[in-house]
Amino acid sequence: MKRTMFALLATFAVLGVACTGGGSDEPSGGSSGGVTEITLWHGYGIAGKPLPGGVVNYEAKAMDDLITEFNATHPEIKVNNVYCCTNDKALEKLTVALQGDQQPDITYQFGTSLPQIANVPNVMDLTERVKDAGFGWDDFFPGARAASTVDGRVLGIPALIDDLAIVYNKQLFKDAGVAEPTAEWTWDDFRAAAKALTDPAEKRFGWAYPVDASEDTVWHYDAMLWEAGGDILNPDNTQAVFNEAPGVTALTMLRDMAVTDQSVYLDPQNTGKIEDLFNSGSIGMLVTGPWDLSSFPDVDYGVQIMPSFPGGNHDTISGPDMWVLFDNGQQQADASWEFVTWMTQKGQIQQDAMTSGHLPTKASVLTIPGFTKAFNDKYPGNGLFAENLNNVNKARPVLAAYDQISKAMGDAIAAVLLGEKEPQAALDEAAQQVNDILASS
Numbered sequence: 001m002k003r004t005m006f007a008l009l010a011t012f013a014v015l016g017v018a019c020t021g022g023g024s025d026e027p028s029g030g031s032s033g034g035v036t037e038i039t040l041w042h043g044y045g046i047a048g049k050p051l052p053g054g055v056v057n058y059e060a061k062a063m064d065d066l067i068t069e070f071n072a073t074h075p076e077i078k079v080n081n082v083y084c085c086t087n088d089k090a091l092e093k094l095t096v097a098l099q100g101d102q103q104p105d106i107t108y109q110f111g112t113s114l115p116q117i118a119n120v121p122n123v124m125d126l127t128e129r130v131k132d133a134g135f136g137w138d139d140f141f142p143g144a145r146a147a148s149t150v151d152g153r154v155l156g157i158p159a160l161i162d163d164l165a166i167v168y169n170k171q172l173f174k175d176a177g178v179a180e181p182t183a184e185w186t187w188d189d190f191r192a193a194a195k196a197l198t199d200p201a202e203k204r205f206g207w208a209y210p211v212d213a214s215e216d217t218v219w220h221y222d223a224m225l226w227e228a229g230g231d232i233l234n235p236d237n238t239q240a241v242f243n244e245a246p247g248v249t250a251l252t253m254l255r256d257m258a259v260t261d262q263s264v265y266l267d268p269q270n271t272g273k274i275e276d277l278f279n280s281g282s283i284g285m286l287v288t289g290p291w292d293l294s295s296f297p298d299v300d301y302g303v304q305i306m307p308s309f310p311g312g313n314h315d316t317i318s319g320p321d322m323w324v325l326f327d328n329g330q331q332q333a334d335a336s337w338e339f340v341t342w343m344t345q346k347g348q349i350q351q352d353a354m355t356s357g358h359l360p361t362k363a364s365v366l367t368i369p370g371f372t373k374a375f376n377d378k379y380p381g382n383g384l385f386a387e388n389l390n391n392v393n394k395a396r397p398v399l400a401a402y403d404q405i406s407k408a409m410g411d412a413i414a415a416v417l418l419g420e421k422e423p424q425a426a427l428d429e430a431a432q433q434v435n436d437i438l439a440s441s
C-alpha cells in the first residue's frame with residue numbers, strides 16, 4: 001500500500017496529459033427520475049482488477065464496497081465510482097477537467113494540493129457544513145483538521161492518514177544486547193541504541209536518513225522539531241521559527257548521530273535503498289510509516305512511537321489526503337455532502353480499515369472494543385501506527401508557497417547531515433530564505 005506521498009506540487013497554470021482509468025471518467029451527475037447522481041474520482045484502482053503480480057487490490061475493493069452499500073441504502077442518490085487516475089496524477093487530472101468545466105462532484109487529492117485548489121470556482125467551502133450535528137468534525141485528529149484548512153476555510157475532509165514511528169529489527173537488537181524501544185524513549189535513548197547497533201566492519205548502521213533535500217528529508221525533521229517544542233512558522237505564517245532553539249536542538253541531534261557517531265546511513269538519492277538495506281538486516285531502525293511494512297518480509301520487526309526530547313512530547317507527523325467537493329448545483333452538492341458524511345462515520349471507517357489496511361481517520365474508531373487488536377492481527381504493526389495517530393497534533397503550513405519553504409529547509413538539513421554546515425547557521429540561512437518567500441507571496 002505504499003503511496004506517492006510527496007509528489008511535486010503542480011500549478012493550475014501548467015497542464016499535463018490527462019490520465020486514463022477504468023471505465024468512463026467523465027462526470028455524469030444531475031437528477032433523473034428523482035435520483036441525484038454524483039461522481040467520485042479516486043486513484044485506488046478498479047475493484048476486481050488485480051494489482052501487478054495478481055495481488056488483490058483491497059483499497060479498490062474497500063471503496064467499491066462502501067459505494068455499493070451507500071447506493072443500496074440511499075435510493076435517492078447514486079454515486080458513480082470512477083477510477084480516474086493514480087493518486088499522484090489527481091491534481092493534474094482535475095486541472096484538465098476544470099478547464100472544460102468537467103470537474104467531478106468529489107475528488108481524492110493529496111492534502112498538499114489544497115492551497116492550489118483553494119480559489120478554484122465551485123470548490124465547496126465546508127467550514128459551516130462540518131459543524132453539522134452528527135458529522136463529528138472534532139473526532140478527526142487535530143493535525144488532520146489543520147491540514148484540511150486553508151486561510152480559515154475547511155476545503156477538504158480527511159480521506160487517508162498515515163504517521164511516522166520507529167520500525168526496528170528485533171533480532172539486531174537482541175544480537176547487540178540492546179533493549180527494544182519503549183514508549184518512554186527519549187532521543188538520547190534512540191541515539192545510544194543506534195550507536196550500539198552500528199558495526200562498521202559489518203557495514204551495519206543503527207538508523208538511516210534520506211539526504212536528497214526533498215520533502216522526505218524535511219518531514220522527518222519536522223516531527224523532531226515538534227517533539228522539541230518548536231514549529232515551522234509562527235502562528236500567522238508570516239515568519240520562520242524553525243531556526244529557534246527547538247529547531248537547533250533537533251538538527252543538532254541529527255548532526256551528532258550522522259557526523260559524530262556515524263551511526264546513520266545517509267541516502268543521497270532516496271531511491272528505496274534504505275528499505276532494501278533494512279530488509280536485509282543492514283539497518284537496525286527506521287522512522288517510517290505503515291506503507292513500508294509490506295517491504296520487510298525478511299525482518300521480524302517491531303513498531304514503537306517516536307522518541308521525545310526532555311520535557312517534550314512524542315508528536316508525529318502525518319500527510320493526510322483529502323476528499324474535495326465541488327458545487328455542481330445544489331442537489332448534487334447536498335448529495336455529495338450526504339455521501340461524505342456517511343462514508344466518514346465510525347462504522348464505515350472501521351470497515352474500510354479492516355478491508356484495506358488504512359489507518360482510521362477518526363479517533364473514536366480506536367475506542368471500538370477489540371478494533372486495535374483485530375486490526376493489528378490482520379495487519380501486523382498497524383495497530384501501533386493507529387494508536388500513534390493520537391500524537392498527530394500539528395500539520396505543515398497549508399500554503400501555496402510550501403514547496404519553496406520545504407526546499408530551503410531540505411537544503412539546510414542535508415548540508416548539516418553531510419557535515420557541510422553547522423545547525424544554527426544552516427537554519428538561520430534557510431529561515432531568511434523562507435522569510436523572503438513569505439514576504440513576496
